[in-house]
Amino acid sequence: MATTTTELSSPPRDGASPAPARAAKERTQLPHVLFALPALVMFGVFALLPLLGVIALSFTTWNGIGAIEFTGLTSWKEVLSRSSTWNGLALVVLMVVATWLTQTPLSILLGAFLAGPQRYRNVLAVLYFLPLLLSSAAIAITYKSLLDPNFGLASGLNMDVFALNWLGDTTLVWYVVLFVIAWQFIPFHTLIYQGAVRQIPQSMYEAAQIDGAGRVRQFFSITLPQLKYTMITSSTLMVVGALTYFDLIFVLTQGGPGVATRILPLDMYLTGFRGNEMGVASGLAMMLVVLGLGLALGVQRLGGKDASASQMEGA
């Protein structure tokens, strides 16, 4: 409280009188830290506190109901020596990469297409965004029933083409999971790109047309570069999201068959709540936190220093 007041009343540090524009800018920043207080309290109570708890737990051995024993690095040794940790880590990295590679191009193309002015595109858009309304659990249950080799779509429609062991084959199951995730999340990213494409000033396209650029050329020379910052936002969400595709995979495959889809978050959950090894599960959770932060920062870095600066028209 006191600090903000003094800061505001103190003369500008460089000694020069502030330009009126700058003063106005500072006044809009006046709402001080108190406004952030509810959020900070929430963040502290529901994010930082549990995080500290998890860090503490990762140095213990606890089966979830008995006494918590402080055992130093025992759980961490277990975390690092289990094959399922590395399997989960490899799968989650693969998941991040595969998700980004499949979803980004499709979302950009669809977003650019849906940004057009015609009415039919709005109708398509509404239909298209339907998966956004469904919860992961509902989607997973639906796909699980559809893909059941004995009672699913294939036997229902008597189409042997679909009678593959979709969720029971250790390789095939990956493509199914990627497809279902793409089906669920591409609409969301498309929505982001659609909004971004509509923000691109029409004058740029008009100028390009006068210069004789075709549609493809316009897309690659105007649309894509203008979407740079949107791509960073969308990619951050996608990458961090891919680390947490827990619910969908849990309902769809339970991490199976075997450990084929036992990604790290799922491994963490199953180790903690089915294997009753809370210490080890906390270690895995810490790995996820570090991985998530690292990836999110990495993606932001890709955008360069000005990534968080605002975009002015025609910049």
Place this chain on the structure above:
Amino acid sequence: MKNPQLSRRSLLGASAGASALTLAACGTSGPGGSGGSGEGGGGGGATYWDLSGEPGESITQGAVDAFNELDQGTVDLTFFQNDAYKQKIRTAIGAGQAPTIVYGWGGGGLRTYAEAQQVEDLTSFFEENAEVKDRFVKSVWGAATVEDKIYAIPNESTQPIILFNNRTVLEDIGAEPPTTWEDLMSTIEKANSAGIAPISLAGQSRWTSMMWLEYLLDRIGGPEVFERIAAGEEDAWLDDAVVEMGTKVEELIAAKAFVDGFESMAADSNSDQALLWTDQAALMLQGGWTYGSMKTSGNGFVQDGRLGYDPFPTIEGGNGDLANLVGNPAGYLSISSDASDEEKEVAKAYFTDGVMTDAVAEAIIDTGGIPVVTGQDEAMAASEDADYLQWVYSGTQEAPAFTQSWDQALQPTVAEALLVNIEQLFLGSITPEQFAETMNTETAG
């Protein structure tokens, strides 16, 4: 200028505080919260979590409804799916949110609860109420006992694992119910060439695949091998019989014994049973409890006599007796130590006057189950399922050994490692030797 700022600030503070309070309240108002519904005339209320799925669900609901009429307090019943329940209950107990009455399977799981003092020691209760204890078949108390103290009351029915078959399908493919390993392999071959799934298996649930291992190990090495494993003897998993058991699984996989897509089928949806009653599979190894649900949902499959049941085949050169059984001796109910005295009283009253009353036993028999209480022979003989009931009943009476389901007999941490490795074994991603070695290290660690 000062005032609006202050009020704004206090408003923010108040709202933050209020929302934190609301959220905190959400955290503690779980089913275990002591603010029980005390509308019952004779006292407070006890909460009770049980497994969903017919016919057990209706029977338990009936038992609770009848008890609530007695004016000794109210039991508030909630149902969960089997696999979901197993995970939820431990978390709930660990978080101090357990229901008053905890459903369980006895064995290793009950042991961890007892050691952590999360469930009540009922020894003195049963000493004071000997007539309650004496109602039950003697053999079911073992899995409720930890170091000579009783922590649970047996409940529902005795549930051995049974090799079911579809008589119509077996007839169509020209096979008899298998009594030896060779029979089994030839039945598998015949079914496959007829385009019918030989064995229905809900492999995603993993305890379903485990039932195959339980019988294979029993027939190959005899019940002593698992007894040594359960007792935690050193290198017990390295017994030759364990590797031999894994080799038999490999043989089954190589012969395409299990239905296509078994790896992704879960038992919770009963689709393994549906395969059997829709004539799409010849055999199914499942718990005796599936008889009831096949009877209710099978469109006359059981009533028309198309369901066959037989002992698990013998294996040449093996030590196991054809009459040996594996499975669950009973379900078990414990009382949470966290419950209030009032809730515990209601729970004990339910144990005395609600669990396994004659009406409950009768209802169990009606659905094709063997109640864990004595003196039901007449009722069983009079039942429309008399053949099956008496077959299971005499089977459980005469079995030289009745091994408890592995995942229930073992400590929960080891049990989970076991289930993971079983799934890998059935996928062919690990060899029988690797299976034995991994389990041995897991048990030692």
